[in-house]
Amino acid sequence: MVALEQDRTAGLALEVQSVSHAFDLHGAPLPVLDDVSLRAEPGEFVALLGPSGCGKSTLLRQVAGLEPPRAGRLTADGAPIAGPHPSRVVVFQDPTLYPWRTVWDNVALGLEAQGRLKANRGRVEEALRLVGLDKFAKAYPHQLSGGMAQRAALARALVNDPRLLVLDEPLGKLDSLTRIAMQGEIVRLWRDAGFTALLVTHDVEEALLMATKVVVFSERPARIKAEIAIDRPYPRHRDDPVLVDLRHRVLELLGLAESW
Ligand SMILES: Nc1ncnc2c1ncn2[C@@H]1O[C@H](COP(=O)(O)OP(=O)(O)OP(=O)(O)O)[C@@H](O)[C@H]1O
Numbered sequence: 001m002v003a004l005e006q007d008r009t010a011g012l013a014l015e016v017q018s019v020s021h022a023f024d025l026h027g028a029p030l031p032v033l034d035d036v037s038l039r040a041e042p043g044e045f046v047a048l049l050g051p052s053g054c055g056k057s058t059l060l061r062q063v064a065g066l067e068p069p070r071a072g073r074l075t076a077d078g079a080p081i082a083g084p085h086p087s088r089v090v091v092f093q094d095p096t097l098y099p100w101r102t103v104w105d106n107v108a109l110g111l112e113a114q115g116r117l118k119a120n121r122g123r124v125e126e127a128l129r130l131v132g133l134d135k136f137a138k139a140y141p142h143q144l145s146g147g148m149a150q151r152a153a154l155a156r157a158l159v160n161d162p163r164l165l166v167l168d169e170p171l172g173k174l175d176s177l178t179r180i181a182m183q184g185e186i187v188r189l190w191r192d193a194g195f196t197a198l199l200v201t202h203d204v205e206e207a208l209l210m211a212t213k214v215v216v217f218s219e220r221p222a223r224i225k226a227e228i229a230i231d232r233p234y235p236r237h238r239d240d241p242v243l244v245d246l247r248h249r250v251l252e253l254l255g256l257a258e259s260w
């Protein structure tokens, strides 16, 4: 396995306090978040689960500082989140790579912008190896599959020493084998580097394998239905009876117990 040599940056404390949000849809308000409060302690790995369209990505955009909530507040280490910050790195649901830059140059983007590329070229290569794209360093985004593009976006996030890594279904487009490998890699990286992680996923098993805490949302407008601490050692195994029990409980909370 390849290790990404990360400066040991401690994770930050994220707090979401009574956040509510609505969009305007055809002149009427569309409530999306309803009094959501949650906390991620430094170094914690929090997974968010909830029905499609309930408001998860909206909450992540607010954590990223891209959109202020209509009510409530968000803080990072106690300071209000008022805009994007390099310590909070987001991998979006649809990875956007610059089509005119090679994979290498896309991954190097953050370091380049901070003037730190020259001393850190090795990290770009390590990140590419980590996501299995070292052979495609010189390829352009249109020469990648969807899953490869997503892995490139993940590598781009990882070289930036996040104190909070926000992942919006980063593994959604991966085939199941790569997905399992990447779940393990992300957990290993998180444990090595100590950042705080916030992951949105549709995959209950993925949440249970990776996170220290799982938050289950209701249908839109998203309300917190349950917060479940996953107090199991890593590496975890999907057939761990505790996780199997939790999986049933979470599926029940999501209203899917009958279908599994
Ligand atoms: N900019 C916007 N303007 C209007 N409505 C929006 C906007 N962004 C999101 N919405 C609406 O807000 C709701 C929540 O969207 P969001 O993307 O947060 O859901 P989600 O939980 O991430 O869903 P999924 O799991 O499918 O990604 C949806 O009904 C969506 O149509």
Ligand SMILES: [Mg+2]
Pocket: 056, 057, 058, 093, 168
């Ligand atoms: Mg989403």
